[in-house]
Amino acid sequence: QHVRSLSSLVDLPETHEMLRKTCRDFADNELIPIAAKLDKEHLYPKEQVKKMGELGLMAMDVPESEGGTGLDYLAYAIGMEEISRGCASCGVIMSVNNSLYLGPLMKNGNAAQKEKFVKPFLDGSQVGCFALSEPGNGSDAGAASTVAQLGSGKYTLNGTKAWITNGYEAAATVVSGDKPDLSFLHCTLVYWMILVPVFQQTLDAGRIGIAAQGLGIAQAALDCAVDYALKRNSFGMPIAKMQSVQMKIADMETRLESARLLTWKAAMFKDAGKNFTKEAAMAKLAASETATYNAHNAIQILGGMGYVTDMPAERHYRDARITEIYEGTSDIQRIVIATNVFKEYGA
Amino acid sequence: MSGLRVIVGCKRVIDYAVKIRVKPDKTGVITDGVKHSMNPFDEIAVEEAVRMKEKKLASEVIAVSCGPTQCQETLRTAMAMGADKSIHVEVDAATYENLQPLHVAKILAKVAQEEKADIVFTGKQAIDDDCNQTGQMVAAILDWPQATFASKVEKVDGGLTVTREIDGGLETIKVKVPAVLTADLRLNEPRYATLPNIMKAKKKPMAKKKPADYGVDVGPRQSVLKVEDPPVRQAGSKLDSVESLVAKLKDAGLVPS
Numbered sequence: 001q002h003v004r005s006l007s008s009l010v011d012l013p014e015t016h017e018m019l020r021k022t023c024r025d026f027a028d029n030e031l032i033p034i035a036a037k038l039d040k041e042h043l044y045p046k047e048q049v050k051k052m053g054e055l056g057l058m059a060m061d062v063p064e065s066e067g068g069t070g071l072d073y074l075a076y077a078i079g080m081e082e083i084s085r086g087c088a089s090c091g092v093i094m095s096v097n098n099s100l101y102l103g104p105l106m107k108n109g110n111a112a113q114k115e116k117f118v119k120p121f122l123d124g125s126q127v128g129c130f131a132l133s134e135p136g137n138g139s140d141a142g143a144a145s146t147v148a149q150l151g152s153g154k155y156t157l158n159g160t161k162a163w164i165t166n167g168y169e170a171a172a173t174v175v176s177g178d179k180p181d182l183s184f185l186h187c188t189l190v191y192w193m194i195l196v197p198v199f200q201q202t203l204d205a206g207r208i209g210i211a212a213q214g215l216g217i218a219q220a221a222l223d224c225a226v227d228y229a230l231k232r233n234s235f236g237m238p239i240a241k242m243q244s245v246q247m248k249i250a251d252m253e254t255r256l257e258s259a260r261l262l263t264w265k266a267a268m269f270k271d272a273g274k275n276f277t278k279e280a281a282m283a284k285l286a287a288s289e290t291a292t293y294n295a296h297n298a299i300q301i302l303g304g305m306g307y308v309t310d311m312p313a314e315r316h317y318r319d320a321r322i323t324e325i326y327e328g329t330s331d332i333q334r335i336v337i338a339t340n341v342f343k344e345y346g347a
Numbered sequence: 348m349s350g351l352r353v354i355v356g357c358k359r360v361i362d363y364a365v366k367i368r369v370k371p372d373k374t375g376v377i378t379d380g381v382k383h384s385m386n387p388f389d390e391i392a393v394e395e396a397v398r399m400k401e402k403k404l405a406s407e408v409i410a411v412s413c414g415p416t417q418c419q420e421t422l423r424t425a426m427a428m429g430a431d432k433s434i435h436v437e438v439d440a441a442t443y444e445n446l447q448p449l450h451v452a453k454i455l456a457k458v459a460q461e462e463k464a465d466i467v468f469t470g471k472q473a474i475d476d477d478c479n480q481t482g483q484m485v486a487a488i489l490d491w492p493q494a495t496f497a498s499k500v501e502k503v504d505g506g507l508t509v510t511r512e513i514d515g516g517l518e519t520i521k522v523k524v525p526a527v528l529t530a531d532l533r534l535n536e537p538r539y540a541t542l543p544n545i546m547k548a549k550k551k552p553m554a555k556k557k558p559a560d561y562g563v564d565v566g567p568r569q570s571v572l573k574v575e576d577p578p579v580r581q582a583g584s585k586l587d588s589v590e591s592l593v594a595k596l597k598d599a600g601l602v603p604s
Contacts, residue, residue: 014420018427018545021384026539056542069542079542 016075022055023079027086035087039315044169045090052090053124057083058097062106066114067122073205073267077212081260084216085223088319091216093127095209096165101128104174104202117172129170130202131161138163139332146175165326204277205270206327207284211263214287214323218256221294221316225249225301228311232302239301248297255293259286278340284323285333291320350406351524353396354459355430356451356469356481357412358386359421363474375444375574385421388470390428392530394537395500396468397429404502405466407431411458413451415440419553426548427540434458434554438565445567450558452484457561459489464525471496471529482529492522495529 012020030048038045052058060076062068076098084091105118105128120126137143146159157175164173226249229240239245263286266279295317299306306313324330361367362382370377385393399405410425410433412418422433436454438446459467467489472479486493494500494509498517501508506523512531540548558565586592596602 014423015545015549017420018424018540019542021424022539022542022545054541055539060542064543064546070546071542075542 012078015071016078019071019075020078020082023057023082024085026051026055027082031083031086031090035089036309036312036315038087038089039318040309045087045093046169048087048090049093049127050124052083052094053122057094058124058127059102059118059122060098062102062118062122066106067119068102072271073208074264074271077208077263077267080209080212081216081219081263084213085220086216088213088217088316091213092165092210095206095213096129097121097127099206099209100130100202101166101170101172101174103205104130104199107199107201121172126171127166127169129164129166129173130206131164131167131173131175133163134160135162139329163326200277203328204266204280207280207333208263208266208270208276210323210327211259211266211280211283211287214284214291214320215256215260215263217291217316217320217323218252218259218287218294221291221298221313221320222249222252222256224311224313224316225252225294225298228302228305245301248301252290252294252297255286255290259283259290262286278337281328281333281336281340284328285330285337288320288323288330291323292317295320351399351404351465352463353399353405353408353466353468354455354462354464355389355392355396355408355410355425356455356467357389357393357410357418357421357425358470358473358475359383359412359414359418360386360473360475363387369574369576373573373575374571383417383420385424386470386473386475388472388474388530388532390470390537391532391534392468392470392528393425393428393430394535395497395528395530396466397538398535399500399502400429400431409434409458409462409464411436411455413446413454413558414438414443422553423545423548424540426551426553427545428538429544430551432552432554434556436556436558436561438558442565442567445569445571446565447568448478448480449484449568450563450565452481452488453563454558454561454565455481455485456488457563459485459525461561466525467491467527469527469529471531482527486527489525489527491525491527493527493529494520494522495527496531497528498531498533500528500534 056069059068060071064070121128148155148157232239263283266276266283269276269279298313302313305311362384368377396408408430410422410430413436467485469482496512497509498512499510508521511518597604
């Protein structure tokens with residue numbers, strides 16, 4: 001087990017330190033032991049998600065008055081990182097429920113909608129999902145072809161959604177198309193559903209969650225590499241004494257800490273009510289590419305052992321790789337960042 | 348007996364997973380910037396006290412910690428686990444270096460009297476000094492029965508039945524209340540402080556006191572001469588027969604020739 005001392009320029013508030021400990025202990029005791037099995041057997045961690053709900057992790061920034069945990073996005077980012085360090089799958093399930101499902105509902109739902117679509121989704125017994133992508137469009141969200149038609153007092157959806165995290169297990173979904181006049185077709189997913197136009201904020205908030213997931217994966221990969229390097233002997237010494245290994249570890253740690261600071265900054269901007277689109281994009285970009293970088297180098301440091309399933313390095317790589325793709329590809333994040341930079345320069 | 352009032356002693360110690368390093372001047376171990384947490388055995392005591400409350404055996408659980416300001420983190424963790432309120436007995440960092448179980452026991456005894464406690468519960472020992480004295484001393488000062496190394500606690504008519512882990516195995520005793528209990532490893536598995544409870548703990552009362560408030564003198568009763576690493580373990584050697592083992596033992600003078 002590794003204990004990082006907080007040598008970053010910010011000392012976390014006590015509440016955040018306490019929740020970090022709870023999440024870390026939970027990840028160590030309940031997630032790390034089963035993560036490999038979940039991955040190998042393609043299992044949905046229903047029991048673990050329920051426990052995470054009981055800890056308050058599935059509705060982190062829903063106000064206490066409405067049954068949630070009432071914490072801020074910095075707390076969410078910290079919780080997401082610790083959970084993802086244990087099991088990246090549990091991390092993304094937690095992120096989708098918090099940011100992409102509960103996020104827009106809390107912002108736009110009326111009392112009746114919250115009663116039906118928020119209340120049962122707070123304690124981990126049920127999860128929600130967010131259906132944006134379709135077989136014909138991921139990045140090109142504007143080309144979404146799912147339509148909704150209003151007739152006899154209700155909407156009927158028609159279309160096909162694809163790549164929906166929590167899609168199988170979700171008891172409800174937030175479906176979106178791009179047109180605010182809500183012309184949707186009957187959907188092949190059969191759930192209770194409500195419809196909201198896509199807001200930039202929902203995606204931005206989700207990006208903080210996924211950035212934090214990337215941090216957790218990157219940390220797990222770094223921990224794996226350091227642990228191995230200190231124990232594996234070659235050329236008569238632990239390989240940690242070799243500069244080629246040290247250079248990799250240094251770069252992994254530096255990129256991880258940079259991505260973490262970007263993620264925390266985006267979360268703090270959101271908590272302060274500031275616009276955080278550019279910050280969230282930078283965080284997600286940095287964290288996801290760091291997750292892949294760290295996992296790639298962890299495999300290299302472990303050598304042959306990094307490639308086989310006996311060690312978790314190859315799973316960290318597969319977990320990392322998707323973070324550069326979902327919730328906005330790295331390419332899209334770069335466009336968002338550049339667009340915002342030019343805006344700042346008055347263009 | 349109607350709801351028992353339980354005092355739980357919580358010590359802030361260096362986290363069990365940290366690699367301890369001795370200070371270069373050999374006056375102690377490095378604590379600056381090092382991760383600290385609640386003594387694991389005290390966590391178990393807090394958990395047991397909270398469970399007693401959930402079973403309606405206890406009516407109030409009060410966490411107490413003696414030490415510098417950072418001890419308040421430990422107390423908030425106890426409250427996040429379910430303690431109703433806490434008392435921080437402030438001892439400055441310099442004095443804390445020489446704070447001993449006897450000092451703490453005197454303070455806990457006074458707290459117990461002031462709070463009209465029925466049980467004083469602590470971990471069996473702290474993982475930094477391994478003293479295993481505080482609970483026992485509290486019992487002696489208060490002239491209360493003690494049930495140490497508890498691995499099971501049950502309420503019965505007239506008191507508590509406690510199973511103790513001792514060298515020879517398990518011993519079950521009955522103690523009248525008020526009593527001192529100390530928690531051993533297998534008593535329970537402490538709960539996670541859930542996020543909602545962490546938030547609730549912020550609103551629970553924490554009293555700030557000083558040892559003088561309890562009339563306890565925490566001046567040092569001993570001084571540390573030196574702290575150093577244990578000697579590095581020498582490598583052993585593999586031998587191929589009993590004869591060569593006996594020869595080596597004789598050579599080393601460990602067995603009469």
